[in-house]
Amino acid sequence: MVESPQTPPRRPVEDTSPGLGSQTSLPIRGLTRDTIATDPNFFAAQQAVAAMLLDVQAQTPRIARHMASHRRWLVSQTSFALAMRAKMEPGAPELTPGRLLAALTPHVEINRKTLSQYLGEMEAHGLLAPPDEYKGDGRLRPVTTTPLAEQGMRRWCEGHLHCLDILDGGARLDAARRDPDLAFAMQRQMVEIIRVDPEWHAPPAAMAHFLGSDTGGMMLHALTRMLRDLRETDGRIYLERVSIADFAEQFLISVSKIKRMVQKAEEAGNLGWEEPRRRGRLWLSPDFIRAHSRRQAVKFEAVERAYRAVA
Known part of the structure; x- marks a missing residue:
């Protein structure tokens, strides 16, 4: 049987009573996707x-690119979790294609x-890179994380913890910076939670054609970043002036690929x-923004639950 990413033994799951939660200034109640959204x-x-x-x-x-589509995101996050478990838990199996597939x-x-x-x-x-010291069957082709991957994942974890702190005034980011192992322990637990979440695996139809593209996830974040506020004008929320060519240059892909992605969203309203001729200010529908926010809330809830399990 192939093991899946798990929380390391050094961090037993604890309840969130005031006495235990006070170490990291966590509110007694955890944030849920509904309260987050x-x-x-x-x-x-x-x-x-x-x-x-x-x-x-x-x-x-x-x-x-490895975190932009729904499928690549899950592959990358699970790969990292399995590889870090092998690094941090004595006796844990190395990351191999077979174990990842399972x-x-x-x-x-x-x-x-x-x-x-x-x-x-x-x-x-x-x-990823082959481990420095591996004495097992080389045909399994084990790999492990690199300093570049660990630096990037730490930034991803700390960025999401910081945003949870924005919501409730917690001190998750400070705790993660005091304990260098906490972010990676949280990430492994987050993978366990989100990979069995039915809502995460069934994104809204409005998101599907973006999340199936290796650029679509970043495109959604770019649209979010361009929003000035959430005020509606005749059922639309306006961004700034931007062209198809601007997006293609930003994401280093062809204009035709951006056009195909955008066309589906246009047809859906x-x-x-x-x-x-796609000129002037770009606009998004309120329903589209709400669908994206809900999906982000599902992810943030998984991060929140994972953090509480290991902090």
Whole structure:
């Protein structure tokens, strides 16, 4: 039987009573997806996360690509969790294509060939590498995380913890910076939680064509970052002036790929421009924004639950 990512033994799951929670200044009650989605500060939190992720994309676009689509996101997060478990838990098995496939198969449609391709790309991009000391069967092709991957994942974890702090005034980020193992322990637990969440695996129809693209996830964050506020004008929420070519340049892909992605959203009434030929200000529908916010709330709830389990 192949083990899935788990919380390391050094951090037993604790309850959230005032005495135990006071160490990291956590409120007694944890945040849920419903309270997160309706929190008046969640818009600011989403923009903060979007800015962080877009900064990562600008600095290391190849790394960001592995977190942009729904499937690649889950592969990357699970890979990291399994590899870090092997690093931090004595006796835990190394990350191999077979173990990763076994952990993912119940939750994502992917075959071994595609999975091996993803792992090969992550290795080529400096996110995974063969372990320095491995005495097992070399045919299993084990890999482990690199300093570059660990730096990026730590930033991802700390960025999301900071945004949870924005919502309730907690001190999760401070706790993670005091304890260098906490962020990675939280990430492994987060993977356990979110990979069995039915709502996460069934994104709204408005999101589906974005989340199926290796650029679509970052595109959604870019749209979020461009929002000035959530005021509606004739059933639309306006952003700024931006062209298809601007998006193509930002994400280093062809104009035709951006057009295909945008066209589906336009046909669904989720997105458009105020002038013909995609000119003028870009606008989004309120329903589209609410769907994206709800999906982000599901993710933040998983981070919150994971943090409480290990802090």
